Structure formats: C-alpha cells, structure tokens
Amino acid sequence: MLLYHLLVSAFCFSVALVSAWKLRSKRKRSPPGPPGYPLVGSLFSIPKEKSWSIHDTWLKEYGDLVYYEVLGQPVLLVGSAKRVKDLFDKKNAIYSSRPRMPMVNELMKFDNTFGTLKYGPRWRQLRRAFTEVFHPNVLPTYHSTITSQMSGMLTRMASTPDQWEDHLTHFFAGSIIEMTYGIEIESVNDPLVKNVQWVVGGVTMAAVTVKYFVDIFPILKYVPSWMPGTGFKQFAKKFIQMNDLIKDEPFERVLKAMNGEGPPVKPCIVSRLIENLPDEDDEDREDEEEVARLIAVQACLAGFETVISAARAFVLAMILHPEIQKKAQEEIERVVEEGRMPDFRDRSKLVYVNAVIAEVMRWHTIAPFALPHATSEDDIYEDYFIPKGTVVIGNTWSIMHDPEEFPEPMAFKPERWIEDGKVSREWLDSPIFGYGRRICPGRHTSMDMLYMFVTAMLAGFEMEAPKDSNGVPIQIIPEFTDMILSQPEPFDCVIKPRGLKAEFQFAA
Incomplete structure (x- = not known):
C-alpha cells in the first residue's frame, strides 16, 4: 500500500515538473515527431519488445x-549518417554526455566506466588510458595470444563440432582474458567467464x-528494500557484488x-599497467x-558479448548464403599457400573476406541503438531547439539499413564494401561502433579477433x-534478440x- 502511495506521489511530482518544463519551452520550435498524450507523452506508443521498430517507423x-x-x-x-556527423561529430562537446540512469548508475553503481560516465574530466582520463592500451599501434602485441587461442579452438571444433557455440565463446573469452x-x-564454464x-x-x-519503474520514477530508489515490489534493489545489490568481484x-x-x-x-595488459604504477607511498597510487582495474574490467565487459554476437551472426550468414561462403573460401585458397591456415599476414590480401566481415557487422547491427547520449547544454540545430538534458538516441539499425546509403539493405552483399579492389576503411568509423567521442576504442582489437575466427x-x-529426412536443407529464418x-x-x-587435410592440420 505504501508503495502505491509513493508511486502516486512520484507521478504527481512528475506532473509538476512536466508542467514547469512545458511552460518554459512552449515557444521553442522542436523537430517533428509523433503527437503525445498529456503528461505521459509518447510513453504508451513505445512497445516493450522490438522498440526499434516504432523508431524506424517514426523515422520513415x-x-x-x-x-x-x-x-x-x-x-x-x-536516423541518418548526415545527422550523426552534424550532431555527434561536429557538436561533440554538446552531444557526448550520458542521460541519468537511476537503475544502472545510482543503484547498481555502474557509473565508474567511461561507457556510462557522463562527459567530463574523469571520463576523459579513463578513455585516454583505455585508448593507450588498445591503440592500433599496440595491437600486434596481442596477435600471438589470438593466434594461440585460435589453434585451440580449431582442435576443439574439429573434435566436437556440435558444440560450436561453446568453442566460439571459448575462443573469444579466452583471448580477451x-x-x-x-x-x-x-x-566456457570457468567462473570468471x-x-x-x-x-x-x-x-x-x-x-x-x-x-x-525506478528509471521512470527515480524517487523509488528510496523505497526500503524489505517492501514488496522492490526486487530491483536486491538485484542491484547482487550486481554490485558481482561487478566488484570481476574487477578485483x-x-x-x-x-x-x-x-x-x-x-x-x-x-599481459594488467601486468604492464602495474609496472607503470607509481610507488606505494605516492599520493596518486x-x-x-x-584506473588500471577499471580499464581491465572494461576490456572484458565491452568485448565479451559484442564480438561473440558478431561471430554467431557470421555463422548464420554463411548458412543462409552458401554461395558467399564458397567465394570467400576460394579467395583464401588463392591467397594462402598450401599447408597452413590464414593469419594476420594475409589480411590485406583477403579483400572479399574482409568485406564479408564488414557486411556481417552492418547486416546484424549488434547495438541497434547503443547507449543513449545526452545534451550537456541547450543547442540550436537548423532552427530547432534541443534543450539541455535531452536523451539523444542514434538509431544505428536504421542508419545501417538506409536504402539510400545501402541499396537492398536487407540483402547480405559483401561487394558493397569493395572500392577499387580494396575494402573501404570507413566501416571501422561507422555508427556500428558508436558515435562521436564515444566511438568504441576497442573496436580494432575486436575486429582482429573476429578476422581470425572468420578466416x-x-x-x-x-x-x-x-x-x-529427404536430404533437403531446412530453411533457417534469421531472427535477433531485442x-x-x-x-x-x-x-x-x-x-x-x-576434408582430411583440414583434420590433419587441426591435429598438428
């Protein structure tokens, strides 16, 4: 009963805030959008599942x-590459912060990584430190680890191919750790994994x-944990414990x-970071x-599910398009000399294979929205008023499936990335990996691992x-989680x- 009264009070408080904001900004011109109901706006227009679909509809x-x-x-x-460049790139000082996330940042205490931190000095410190560790010039340092992990995966895959998803996960998790x-x-059952x-x-x-609900009514975070309906607080408590465990x-x-x-x-990365730490008695130690702990755990958290999702999407794409699989295999056979598996030496020559990787990342948009940005101050864009604190969502799925940029966007066409016999490098800086100053700094490492897996x-x-039973391939309909x-x-x-040649190579 008390929780009910708190919800009512929170709603009334929200009404007052909404009214005050409306009064302040009613004369400002906003970009076009769907009409909303009084007080709640478009809350009930957004489905709980596949919310990207209504966003795509609105953009159209x-x-x-x-x-x-x-x-x-x-x-x-x-919802377009032009708007992304105008806002996230050209006005990155305004459009690089994060919105308030009561559950994630305030209850789960997941506010100490540059992925969730608001734009500011601490964010810049962590981002700079992470970028130094995963700068493209440093990446060859990690290639031997990736290659070694790949050798193990090949042996396991040849031995028990029906467990391919476990072997895939083992490779990526093992490489990152x-x-x-x-x-x-x-x-893959390792406790750390x-x-x-x-x-x-x-x-x-x-x-x-x-x-x-606490993200809609932040006042609920003050409700005692013993009250009914506060399971979110127990979850947040467990999350803090688990996050501290993997960090420390x-x-x-x-x-x-x-x-x-x-x-x-x-x-490893951590051993090098520790070697460069100040002495124990230094005030900055x-x-x-x-910072070193946060960089390390961020590498694990950011890399695990994203690149694993991309690898599973690659396998799915090859099942759906055997002709593309065959063409990529033929390129490898032309480029890589007999008696060895492809490696990083062959990367620049495997044009079609690299195009397949780029198309996998476009076709299956791992982060359809990515984490939302927020404006850190009022802005005027093309005569539109964008107030401070606006949640800014880059609809990556719509951008990467824009028929003007990508003809036949639902088709899997690696050739779209090949220009003058080379793969366009623009895809590594595309919205696939984020926006503006918050583009993923570990994307080059992730793509190194994905390249080795794919080849x-x-x-x-x-x-x-x-x-x-008649020997006819079963139709696979691609579907993705929301x-x-x-x-x-x-x-x-x-x-x-x-063939036996491959089995011999794996055994060797």
Missing part, C-alpha cells in the same frame, strides 16, 4: 530527426529504459603473481591503480543448415571439417 514518417517526450523527458532520435590478465581459461557474462547480461537488461579478483591475482605470492601469469572457419570448415546488445536467436547449424 517524420524524417531523419525525430523528437518526442516521455513523461516530460525530451528524446531526440537520430589472456590478453588482459594473462590467465588461460580451461572452458560466467561472472563476466552475468554482469554483461545485468547491464544489458537494466539499460533498457522501460525495464524498471583477477587483478589481485596478477598483482600477487608479480610479487611472487601466487601462480604465475603470462605478460590509489587512484591510478583503480579459420572459412579455411577449415563447411557451415551448413541441417537437412530433413536488447541493447542484440544476438542472433538460437539456430541449428552443421559444422564439418573441409
């Missing part, structure tokens, strides 16, 4: 810049705006190993060590749809080594 109806409100909160939907912490995992996946899942779920436990393991107090670890699978295996980080829905797949 109102244009590539759509404005609407939810309970008085202004929202700006950006070994690069970051110098730790080799035994299987499971804990990271749990935390990523928690953030992904909580980042959905309408998942928790592997870091401490490296720290102890370097002090000769535990099992040895391989040279505590903060710089915390190994094409060189060593056939990826096919299962067949029915989350901040989208995954292909489960699908059946048959993985077969490409």
